[in-house]
Amino acid sequence: MQITLSINGETRSAEAEPRTLLVHVLRDHLDLTGTHWGCDTSNCGACVVLVDGEPVKSCTMLAAMAEGHEITTVEGLARDGELDPVQQGFFEEHGLQCGFCTPGMMLTARALLNENPNPSDEEIRVAISGQICRCTGYANIVRAVRWAAEHEAGATAGEEAIA
Amino acid sequence: MAATEQRPIGFGRLKRKEDPRFLRGEGTYVDDVKLPGMLHGAILRSPLAHARIVSIDTSAAQQHPKVRVVVTGRDLEGLGLAWMPTLSADTQAVLATDKVRFQGQEVAFVVAEDRYAARDALELIEVDYEPLPVVSDVRRALDPDAPVIRDDKEGQTTNRIFDWEAGDEAETERVLADADVVVVTQEIPFQRVHPAPLETCGSVADMDPVTGKLRLWTTSQAPHAHRTLYAMVAGIPEHRIQVIAPDIGGGFGNKVPIYPGYVCSIVGSILTGRPVKWMEDRTENLTSTGFARDYLMRGRIAADRDGRIRGLRVDVLADHGAFNATAQPSKYPAGFFHIFTGSYDLEAAYCSVRGVYTNKAPGGVAYRCSFRVTEAAYLVERMVDLLAAELEMDPVELRMRNLIRSDQFPYTTKTGWEYDSGDYHATMREALRIAGYDELRREQAERRARGEHMGIGVSFFTETVGAGPKAKMDIAGLGMADGAELRVHPTGTAVVRLSVQTQGQGHETTFAQIVAEELGIPPEDVEVVHGDTDQTPFGLGTYGSRSTPVSGAAVAMVSRKVRDKARLIASAALEVAPEDLAWERGRWFVKGDPEQGRTIQELALAAHGTLTLPDGVEGHLDAEAVYDPPNLTYPCGAYIAVVDVDPATGEVRLRRFVAVDDCGVRINPMIVEGQIHGGLAEGAGIALMQHIAFDEQGNCLGGSFMYYGGRWSLEVPDWELGETVTPSPHHPIGAKGVGESSNVGSPPAIVNAIVDALAPFGVRHVDMPATPGRVWEAIRSASGTAAPPR
Ligand code: FES
Numbered sequence: 030m031q032i033t034l035s036i037n038g039e040t041r042s043a044e045a046e047p048r049t050l051l052v053h054v055l056r057d058h059l060d061l062t063g064t065h066w067g068c069d070t071s072n073c074g075a076c077v078v079l080v081d082g083e084p085v086k087s088c089t090m091l092a093a094m095a096e097g098h099e100i101t102t103v104e105g106l107a108r109d110g111e112l113d114p115v116q117q118g119f120f121e122e123h124g125l126q127c128g129f130c131t132p133g134m135m136l137t138a139r140a141l142l143n144e145n146p147n148p149s150d151e152e153i154r155v156a157i158s159g160q161i162c163r164c165t166g167y168a169n170i171v172r173a174v175r176w177a178a179e180h181e182a183g184a185t186a187g188e189e190a191i192a
Numbered sequence: 193m194a195a196t197e198q199r200p201i202g203f204g205r206l207k208r209k210e211d212p213r214f215l216r217g218e219g220t221y222v223d224d225v226k227l228p229g230m231l232h233g234a235i236l237r238s239p240l241a242h243a244r245i246v247s248i249d250t251s252a253a254q255q256h257p258k259v260r261v262v263v264t265g266r267d268l269e270g271l272g273l274a275w276m277p278t279l280s281a282d283t284q285a286v287l288a289t290d291k292v293r294f295q296g297q298e299v300a301f302v303v304a305e306d307r308y309a310a311r312d313a314l315e316l317i318e319v320d321y322e323p324l325p326v327v328s329d330v331r332r333a334l335d336p337d338a339p340v341i342r343d344d345k346e347g348q349t350t351n352r353i354f355d356w357e358a359g360d361e362a363e364t365e366r367v368l369a370d371a372d373v374v375v376v377t378q379e380i381p382f383q384r385v386h387p388a389p390l391e392t393c394g395s396v397a398d399m400d401p402v403t404g405k406l407r408l409w410t411t412s413q414a415p416h417a418h419r420t421l422y423a424m425v426a427g428i429p430e431h432r433i434q435v436i437a438p439d440i441g442g443g444f445g446n447k448v449p450i451y452p453g454y455v456c457s458i459v460g461s462i463l464t465g466r467p468v469k470w471m472e473d474r475t476e477n478l479t480s481t482g483f484a485r486d487y488l489m490r491g492r493i494a495a496d497r498d499g500r501i502r503g504l505r506v507d508v509l510a511d512h513g514a515f516n517a518t519a520q521p522s523k524y525p526a527g528f529f530h531i532f533t534g535s536y537d538l539e540a541a542y543c544s545v546r547g548v549y550t551n552k553a554p555g556g557v558a559y560r561c562s563f564r565v566t567e568a569a570y571l572v573e574r575m576v577d578l579l580a581a582e583l584e585m586d587p588v589e590l591r592m593r594n595l596i597r598s599d600q601f602p603y604t605t606k607t608g609w610e611y612d613s614g615d616y617h618a619t620m621r622e623a624l625r626i627a628g629y630d631e632l633r634r635e636q637a638e639r640r641a642r643g644e645h646m647g648i649g650v651s652f653f654t655e656t657v658g659a660g661p662k663a664k665m666d667i668a669g670l671g672m673a674d675g676a677e678l679r680v681h682p683t684g685t686a687v688v689r690l691s692v693q694t695q696g697q698g699h700e701t702t703f704a705q706i707v708a709e710e711l712g713i714p715p716e717d718v719e720v721v722h723g724d725t726d727q728t729p730f731g732l733g734t735y736g737s738r739s740t741p742v743s744g745a746a747v748a749m750v751s752r753k754v755r756d757k758a759r760l761i762a763s764a765a766l767e768v769a770p771e772d773l774a775w776e777r778g779r780w781f782v783k784g785d786p787e788q789g790r791t792i793q794e795l796a797l798a799a800h801g802t803l804t805l806p807d808g809v810e811g812h813l814d815a816e817a818v819y820d821p822p823n824l825t826y827p828c829g830a831y832i833a834v835v836d837v838d839p840a841t842g843e844v845r846l847r848r849f850v851a852v853d854d855c856g857v858r859i860n861p862m863i864v865e866g867q868i869h870g871g872l873a874e875g876a877g878i879a880l881m882q883h884i885a886f887d888e889q890g891n892c893l894g895g896s897f898m899y900y901g902g903r904w905s906l907e908v909p910d911w912e913l914g915e916t917v918t919p920s921p922h923h924p925i926g927a928k929g930v931g932e933s934s935n936v937g938s939p940p941a942i943v944n945a946i947v948d949a950l951a952p953f954g955v956r957h958v959d960m961p962a963t964p965g966r967v968w969e970a971i972r973s974a975s976g977t978a979a980p981p982r
């Protein structure tokens with residue numbers, strides 16, 4: 030079937046079987062390989078994308094179900110070539126090693142900060158608790174998200190910390 | 193300070209050069225490789241742990257409209273590829289011919305137009321199995337009536353693989369029998385676990401039917417060794433094989449061996465004339481690729497009443513699964529387990545290791561570990577704690593009394609290792625300081641008085657990493673030395689080519705920093721090339737924490753060669769004798785006249801220009817080096833874990849974790865600390881959650897992330913790190929390697945903390961993983977009740 034999706038603000042179409050998972054349409058049909066596939070039990074979160082701003086494991090969703098929704102993948106995080114503060118935070122705080130979990134982690138972080146611009150460390154850990162990173166031991170991911178919170182345009186978190 | 197920390201020319205906290213592509217989702221992992229006309233492979237696996245294959249009917253699968261080819265073991269037999277050598281001089285079935293020997297074993301390979309069709313076709317293959325009795329308990333493997341798993345091997349009449357020993361048995365027994373010593377005996381299993389990198393294993397094979405060249409993109413930690421083995425196995429000339437390990441999503445030892453799936457993708461490409469991708473799923477990864485550990489250890493430790501440790505003996509039953517596919521230096525069937533005397537100055541030590549076959553997945557790989565060092569450290573650190581309990585002595589005090597003193601280095605252990613350097617007491621004191629150890633003990637006493645169960649666990653480990661030396665250490669006959677090539681371009685930027693490959697450790701940054709430190713070329717001007725056998729010099733790869741100790745040394749040596757050559761060029765340019773030149777980072781200058789000098793960039797241009805070079809100096813500014821380490825390096829560390837245990841539920845909360853590592857000189861402290869963090873989280877997972885378990889029928893019970901792991905980010909604390917630095921005296925830059933240390937040192941600290949918390953119940957030992965059920969059970973069986981004593 031023809032599946033038409035709105036991804037990172039663009040309309041993209043793919044010819045895929047109805048049973049095709051969103052993760053595979055993104056990766057195999059649309060060459061958006063920044064979204065990864067790390068498990069077959071929906072436990073790892075390597076495949077997380079935003080669907081209408083909410084983090085969703087794209088291995089749990091049929092691509093056809095995503096029609097009519099706005100999808101954001103890691104490729105859509107940067108704006109006009111400028112890294113999103115979340116991406117910058119992962120860079121600054123060494124929040125990635127192999128980089129395989131990183132797209133999913135960053136998208137979850139983006140969604141968290143949209144809802145809660147100044148999350149506590151515990152809130153960050155809860156937000157990513159459905160996702161696995163085998164490399165970083167999580168501490169630097171938490172720092173990366175905090176960095177982003179403190180450096181968002183109009184962020185107040187940093188000033189509060191100093192005050 | 194802050195400025196140099198941000199942009200060091202040499203060593204220091206430099207942000208990673210490789211990050212931008214990953215942050216934008218533009219890394220290229222194996223599954224991202226897409227070639228024109230590429231087909232997809234999938235593997236049919238055995239549902240049974242031990243069974244004779246009566247027949248395989250692939251006709252329905254072959255008729256599937258999207259299927260291109262179906263391959264069975266019989267087909268491979270015709271090509272001489274049904275079996276392949278393992279890294280431990282054993283053989284492993286690529287696709288089963290006679291029997292299946294573990295659940296998940298590879299039985300048939302389907303190549304189809306797309307992923308889904310390949311998987312669909314697996315369902316159409318009919319295999320008739322005749323079940324055989326299963327060996328799933330390692331203790332039963334050598335029973336006289338145990339079925340012989342490897343009846344394919346001539347002369348193999350039992351499930352025994354090897355017996356290996358180290359140390360002096362008679363002397364150790366004499367110490368253990370001394371009437372004045374206290375002896376503690378304990379059985380200590382290290383459960384089967386899995387490295388489980390987030391990216392599973394896979395490959396894309398592209399055999400060009402015209403040129404006869406095979407290109408193989410693969411999840412490999414050792415691309416050169418793999419190329420050589422493929423040449424040997426498949427008979428393809430080695431110069432016609434290009435192995436490319438692109439971006440790799442974590443390895444941790446999982447990606448050292450060659451797996452049947454890789455070979456199948458090559459066969460698929462040969463048979464179809466098209467590129468074939470094979471990518472396993474997570475269940476396949478956990479159930480069929482290299483597991484780790486699975487050592488059943490029995491330790492006996494002896495000490496004088498005053499706490500002087502005198503002797504240690506350990507006897508091991510090692511479960512290697514159905515094929516001995518351990519990845520380790522070939523003369524060491526038990527890896528480096530004989531470092532089990534740890535960090536202590538003992539009078540006598542002995543170990544024996546017996547390796548056996550069982551009906552389980554083959555392995556075991558060195559999971560974030562230098563070949564069984566993790567098992568060894570766990571054993572000795574648990575035994576020392578058991579001894580402390582027996583002697584009613586503080587575990588720190590007992591360790592301090594027995595740690596090797598700094599004036600004893602180089603120190604030769606009772607099993608023959610020559611430890612290069614360390615100041616163990618200083619490292620331990622630093623950990624105590626950061627943890628506030630005395631204060632923690634006071635807090636514990638108060639909490640105990642209130643009926644709360646807080647535990648403090650200590651471990652002190654010594655690792656042996658960076659194999660070779662190559663005369664003693666090889667894999668499949670290939671000596672464990674590594675090459676490096678460095679070229680400085682005319683405009684002064686450079687390219688360094690490595691034999692090792694990164695799986696997230698940051699080689700593109702760290703190795704550029706080594707060149708920068710040695711030559712003064714800024715790291716951003718140094719391109720690091722790795723992972724492609726056509727582009728890089730030969731070497732054994734990244735595992736056993738050997739990248740920095742071996743390849744890092746090779747890069748330092750090659751940089752020094754370039755520096756020496758630059759000196760000769762400078763002498764020509766400045767018309768002075770080479771001896772009259774002195775080096776400061778990035779520049780040769782005339783002694784006594786520092787204004788007169790040439791930067792490395794200027795010399796690079798001169799080397800490619802018209803300057804007449806001195807006799808014997810060839811043009812251009814480049815060099816190559818092969819580093820064969822004279823000894824291994826010996827990182828160490830002192831770790832302290834603090835846990836709270838709820839005796840009602842058995843739940844363990846890891847509240848604090850202090851890790852003081854001494855890995856010698858730190859090239860990029862940010863990356864080093866990141867490595868330590870990662871290993872700690874993996875160690876905590878092993879201590880608390882993870883187990884690849886089997887039932888009596890050999891069914892794997894840990895084969896998915898549903899059962900292997902938990903809510904990971906919530907189970908670990910923020911890590912509290914510290915450091916001491918004792919450079920390795922024999923390593924060119926004094927670095928020792930660090931990638932695995934924290935995975936080695938953390939499990940014993942955590943288990944020691946749990947046992948410490950449960951001491952009031954009389955608990956002496958809890959096996960890993962210390963799940964709530966196990967902890968609860970330990971309390972119940974020690975105290976006869978689950979209620980805390982008042
Ligand atoms: S691939 Fe989607 S959760 Fe693992």
Ligand code: FES
Nearest residue numbers: 126130162163164
């Ligand atoms: S950076 Fe490798 S899995 Fe997270």
